[in-house]
Amino acid sequence: MASTPQPPSADATNAGGDLSQLSAEERYFNRELSWLAFNDRVLEEANNANYPLLERLRFLSISGSNLDEFMMIRVAGLAGQVRSGVTQTSIDGRTPKQQLAAIGTKVRELEAKQQATLARLQPLLEDEGIHLAGEDRIEEDAHRWLRDYFVNHIMPVLTPQALDPAHPFPFVANGGIGALFNLTRNSDSSQLVEMVLIPGALPRFVRIPEEVLGDEAIYVPVERLVCRYAKLLFPGFTIVGDGVFRILRDSDMEIEEEAEDLVRFFRSAIQRRRRGQVIMLEIDDSFDPEAEELLRDKLELEQAFVTKTTGMIGISGLSQVVDEDRHDLKFTPYSPRYPxxxxxxxxxxxxxxxxxxxxxxxxxxxxxxxxxxxxxxxxxxxxxxxxxxxxxxxxxxxxxxxxxxxxxxxxxxxxxxxxxxxxxxxxxxxxxxxxxxxxxxxxxxxxxxxxxxxxxxxxxxxxxxxxxxxxxxxxxxxxxxxxxxxxxxxxxxxxxxxxxxxxxxxxxxxYVEPQSMERLAISPLNLYERIIADIDHEIALARADKPAAIWAKMNSITEQGVIDKLYEASQAGVEIMLVVRGICCLRPGVPGLSDNITVKSVIGRFLEHSRIYAFGNGEPMPSNTAKVYISSADMMERNLHRRVESLVPIQTDTVHDQVLDQVLLANLIDTQQSWLLDGETGDYQRVAPADGLERGGFNCHEYFMTNPSLSGRGEALKESGVPKLTLRKPAS
Incomplete structure (x- = not known):
């Protein structure tokens, strides 16, 4: 089996400048905070008035599901490190405990922004006849329908569970939503706390059908229906207080190297994941204080985030509303071409x-x-x-x-x-x-x-x-x-x-490790080394006063060895332009460190996912002689050292032209969907549309929807050529 290559230290890669004078925080952005900044950009698309209304709601939902996964994986991992006493620092020099503290602040800011965004979208949706949590604004016929639906479809699958010494505290599944009720028995005024867990098989929202309301679409969260009709669940009791909650659990799985049967291991690990440590508790702001205290105690919320909201818990559930059959409120459907x-x-x-x-x-x-x-x-x-x-x-x-x-x-x-x-x-x-x-x-x-x-x-x-x-x-x-x-x-x-x-x-x-490869580079054997060697070649060209440039497009860049080598290249005079959709630990444009590096992020109708790496090879970019690769790998430690990945050189002229002069270049000159990273503050600023290739800006997604592929078109290119793109650097 292959041994895992280790990245060189910062000192080893820094032949062009002395990074040792800078602290880790001055050299790198924190990975987790950079991811939260990415999800904030996703959320900003929900506020983009250029998008159809339900597409804006879709971006809000995506930001919610993104945050859920972040909490279940990244935050859960850091919390586990804190519990285990781990003090190893991140690339920017923070301990797990310090990272959790910084994350907590940003997560709460992001959640507040999500609720504010939903509050802005709701009246716009109502103007279009789509109402969320609108059961208090409907006619009596609709109220009767909701009650009947609850009795016939929801109530039969609910199981009220008393919370007292005679009953064990019920298990709440990952992502589970429930309600707690403070009750008073009418016969003797005794007090009782009951929990009602909402089965995951139930819809997140109940939509009142058109035959009841006509064209109006009213979506009622299922948990609100449970609270509204709880008196049917508890005859003989008075409901004193109630509250809705949702939990997220640690969902990462640690692989046991000695596992003899991977299939059996994963089947059992999937079951264990559903019972992982609680990492986040969401409750509504009207939650009964006594019930909240009980919930906090029983869930053992050590290292868990507890958030209160005045809006809707589980923002990701809005995806159901996005599916509303209103094509006038969505992007015009796009049919892909067959080559x-x-x-x-x-x-x-x-x-x-x-x-x-x-x-x-x-x-x-x-x-x-x-x-x-x-x-x-x-x-x-x-x-x-x-x-x-x-x-x-x-x-x-x-x-x-x-x-x-x-x-x-x-x-x-x-x-x-x-x-x-x-x-x-x-x-x-x-x-x-x-x-x-x-x-x-x-x-x-x-x-x-x-x-x-x-x-x-x-x-x-x-x-x-x-x-x-x-x-x-x-x-x-x-x-x-x-x-x-x-x-x-x-x-x-x-x-x-x-x-x-x-x-x-x-x-x-x-496990047959290849002794040599003719074209392909693969992780963890030689992909990292190939990238470093190509950067070194550009450094040598720059020091020889020849044209030197690096263009790259990826989802994330976190690997310290690659980042430090790019810093060295920048200091040598290599012009570096990076399109990094998500996490970026590299600080661009910092005087003396990364003056010649620009980092942008493209967030739009489609999720940018392709990885392209291009090296000028002694000619101004874009160049017919540039080294161009496509890859499955991002510039992350896991991709370069702990995964099997491929890096594929592109040498066919038409394919080379499309990848470099079309796909990569279009991303670099996009303005309508682009954000520029400030290397000092870590903030992202939208690129003004007026700074684009033409009046009104340039949108790379629209460009590719309306223009053909180079190599996929074949003879069709004789009839309709591809508009030639030219490089315009994004305005800073």
């Missing part, structure tokens, strides 16, 4: 790829081309073998079915299923079972490393020899996220990349 290059070969993917490499830009071009590649492989009598890496396949079985069809057709099919894909473990276990039953050889990879590379490999018998066709992606084989995430799919029949892909699969399935 003409494939159609020009009568739908024969292998013929098209054999002629020339193809890059597909999702979601602007259909993910169906990836599924069709596998379907064709399953049906093609010349195909003898398929190898597929699956990280997140989602709950739609399109890719899984294609692999099953191939196995049932007698192909040799190997699937590397990653059981450690967070929150997808249960779904991946299900797919693994179905694949195995169909005759697919299922491999679970390394115990201590996730297999995050996005690779598919098809071996086809052609003219007496085996030829390998590969798909390398920046995103998961997930048909749902492929409609909303921007990612790249690269199809190639390059023999060298085919040989490298085979070595990658052998490394994962048999």
């Amino acid at each position: 003409e290059r494939i159609l020009e070969h009568d739908g024969d993917a292998f013929a098209a790829i054999s002629a020339k490499d193809i890059i597909i830009h999702h979601p602007y071009e259909s993910f169906e081309v990836v599924v069709d590649f596998l379907r064709q492989a399953a049906a093609d009598p010349k195909v003898i073998s398929i190898k597929q890496a699956l990280y997140r396949a989602g709950n739609q079985p399109t890719v899984i079915n294609a692999l099953i069809e191939a196995a049932e057709a007698g192909k040799s099919v190997t699937a590397v299923v990653e059981l450690k894909a967070r929150f997808d473990e249960e779904q991946n276990l299900k797919w693994a079972g179905e694949l195995e039953r169909a005759g697919v050889q299922v491999i679970y990879g390394f115990i201590d490393m996730k297999t995050h590379a996005k690779v598919s490999m098809v071996v086809r018998q052609e003219e007496g020899r085996a030829r390998t066709y590969c798909h390398f992606g920046t995103g998961n084989y997930h048909p749902v996220t492929a409609k909303i995430y921007t990612d790249l799919s690269y199809f190639t029949a390059d023999p060298a990349l085919g040989r490298d892909a085979a070595k990658l699969f052998n490394f994962v399935t048999g």
